[in-house]
Amino acid sequence: MNKEKLKSLLLVFLIITSVMLTQRVWFRSPLELLQTEASYFEVSEALLAETREIVLRPERIVLGFGGGINNSHHTHLDHSNLNPYWEAGKTVLAEYFTQEADVQVVSYETYFQAFSGRNLEFYFGEGTPSTFLAALLGPMDNSVTQNLQMIQRILIPARSPEVIYMVDGDGTYYQLSLEETPLEGDWPDLVELLENNRPGTYVKYYPLFTYVGNDVLLPLSYEENLPRIFVESEVDTSNESRLHERVRTFFDENFDFVKIIRETTGSHIYMYGYGQQEVRVSKQGRLEYTAETGNESGSNLNRAFNTALEFILINGGFPEGAYLKAVTAIEENGNRGFSFSFGYCMKGFPVEQKRIASSNPIEIDVYGDLVKRYQAMTRQVMGMPEVRPEEGIISPHRLIEDHFNALLEDLRHRMAVDDEVETYEEDVEGDELLRQIEDIRLIYWDREETNRRQMLIPAWRIQIDGEVYYFDAHEGIQLNR
Amino acid sequence: MKKSLIISLLVLLVISIQMTVAFATDDDPITESQVSLEEVAELEENVIQVVQPLRDGMTSRRNPMISFKAPEGSTVILEVLHNASLMEEGENYLRIYEPMEFQIGALQRGWVAGIELKKGKNKLVFTGTLNEAPLPTVERVITVKDREEMKEEVTRDVRESSTTDILKRLMNMGR
CATH class of the missing domain: 3.30.310.160 (YycH protein, domain 2)
Known part of the structure; x- marks a missing residue:
């Protein structure tokens, strides 16, 4: 009798197990009741973590080769070459996200001084929370996340990575210093990375407008002729x-x-x-x-x-x-x-x-x-030949020069609207326009006209006082009128 | 208790000293002098004003950034010459680059980067025209030396000159 009971118990257990297991793998049930939590397309934890790591890579890396104030030169790194620099940067940053770091608000001048020496500068998407980077690099609760809600830029001086700089969402500059510097061998050699790992032919960017107090980088001449694709x-x-x-x-x-x-x-x-x-x-x-x-x-x-x-x-x-x-x-x-x-x-x-x-x-x-x-x-x-217009890429300072009056007019108008003044006076000087240039970068411009055979053209994206202008990098025509 | 008080006072003292030092270095003489230069340029219109290098000088950097200010619509020609004379005081300037021509636009600025100067004396000659009228020519002489030579020069200078001289020079830096 006892044996029979045990057998039925075992049978019931087996049936329940099989129903449960079937439910787990039965992806598309016709009955809502038997709906499974499993899906064909379930994203594994590993894939999610990998994707997080990929999309949280810096939007842009700017390498600074030093040269001192007013004489430094830099380069915007191509997104496909980010990896060695970002990996080295991550090793340094991990120390700041795991150890106690001293965080202080500093002036723009202090940041600019570090910017004029050899450095690696990482740009992140607008409003990137510091917790996103913390999740990649260490514990969520650390001195960085306690002090900065968002991280916009990180600057690591190549010679002395025991002091780094960060810029938050409001544009406040912070200086972070480690209380305990790791042993020398544990740091990646950033100077060596910058000097010996230089991209073959790279376009030099200079802070050309420092004379109006703007450190925005732009190339004097863009030797590489980026194709239309x-x-x-x-x-x-x-x-x-x-x-x-x-x-x-x-x-x-x-x-x-x-x-x-x-x-x-x-x-x-x-x-x-x-x-x-x-x-x-x-x-x-x-x-x-x-x-x-x-x-x-x-x-x-x-x-x-x-x-x-x-x-x-x-x-x-x-x-x-x-x-x-x-x-x-x-x-x-x-x-x-x-x-x-x-x-x-x-x-x-x-x-x-x-x-x-x-x-x-x-x-x-x-x-x-x-x-x-x-x-x-x-x-x-698409597997189609690329088009390389002979004239090459126009330098952005030439574009600004060519469209100077229109850009200035626009700025004057915007400032008048901001101040709620009905008629604006011509008191906004040309230098003010240069001072208000926030960002200059080369992008591919998609006109979004067709599904196939759409030509993407290289364009300069110039951001002035929050307004974004796009110019055809070969012909100099404004694209987003 | 006393000990910790003394230590913390000492730390505070060190921090305050460091802060004053940082403050002092913050004031960059180059930017200061640039501002005054901008003012001068505004006063004297229709001239070429060389912003970088600010004055004749000595450097170990062979490829300095060159920038200048000139009126809109003018044409500026830059010639880069090198003193090929073997005599110490002799001058025999030879052209090391083809003359560069700049059409000055609304920014009223010109920049040159990527010029490789030679060891010894180099002369930058800026000539220009505005509405077919010539602009006054401006010259800069830059002496390029090796790092070691520069070091020697500086130490010799310090050794040979009197304290008041050095102080005077320090005060005049950047002008």
Whole structure:
């Protein structure tokens, strides 16, 4: 009798185990009740950590070769060559994120002095929280995260990395010094890295406008002739069945109930429920996803970031050379969330797009654990010959000179609007324009006209007093009028 | 108790001294003199004003940054010459680069980088025209020496000159 009881018990146990295991691997159940937590597209922890590490690489690295104040020269590192410098930088930074470091607010002049010597300068996306870097480099609670909420720039002097500098979201300069410097052999030799590992032919950038108190870097001549390249969208809109497959992941098991609308403009709209979930794919290949998130709300930034990364990894993934471009807190109907923007590079240069609202290739809004909005427009290089206009790349100071009056007029107008003065007077001098130049960098400009055979052109992105101007780097024409 | 008080006082003293030192070095003589130079340039229009190098001098840097200010619409020609004379005091300047021409635009500035000066005396000659009228010529003589020679020169200078001389020179630095 006892033996029989034991047998039935064992049987019941086996049945329960098998049901549980089946449920785990039964990805697409027709019954909601038996819905499994497992998914075809589950993102593993390892993949998530790897992606975090990739997208949190600096947006840009500027190498400073020293030369002293007014005589230093620098170079903007191509995004594809970041790795050795970022790895060395990480080793140094890890000390600051694990040890107790002394953090002090310093003046711009102190920062500029370090900037004029040999150094590595890392630029991060707008509003990058210091906790993101802390998660990569050490414990979350440390003297860096306690003092700086966001990290915009980090400068490591090559000769003495026991004192480094950081700039936070508000533009405040900090000096961090270690209380205990590690043994000499434990530090990477940054001077050697800068001197012996110099990129073959690199474009020299100089702080040309120091005479008006602006240290923005620009090249005197850009010897390398960056080509115009042909690209296609990663979302192929010419083949409908392939498009369906691409979009399927957004709806998962509900895809069979999705209504498809084909617009005369060539766009496809996939709708589930009454606007519960919607994916819109434009003819050019821009993909926009929106979903109802109800009252979802959340203030955990790290969790929201993981949700965003997982969502993107499941629905098409990141293009090569992707990086975090901006993080902003958002609020809608009292629900709090976060918006993340990502950029990506082609041939080592960031791609920016002609759009009125924003020029970010990937944007995602997360409320709580749910994604409310996601849009992506990413390209890949086509196997077509490149075009290299003979005239070469125009130097940005020539562009500023050529468009000087228009830029000055614009600045005057903006300043008058800011001061709420109806009629502006011509009291904004030319030097003020140069002082207000915040950033100059070479990018690839995507006109976003076609799905395939779109020509990307190298363009100078010049940011003056918050306003961004794009100029064709070969012809000097303003692109975003 | 007393001991710790004394130690903390000492630390405070050291910190305050360091701060004053940092403050003193912050004041960079080069920028200061540049400001005064900008003012001079504003007073005298229609001239070429060489901003870098500010004055004739000695350097161990062979490829210095050269920048100048000139009126908008002018054409500036820069010639780089080198003294090839073997005599110590002799002068025989030869051109080491083709003359460089600059059309001065709205920024009213010109920059030159990547010029490799030769050891010895180098002369930078800036000539220009504005509306076909010539602008006054400006020259800078830069003597390029090895690091070791520079060091020697400085120590010899210090040894040979009187304290008041050195003080005077220090005070005049950057002018």
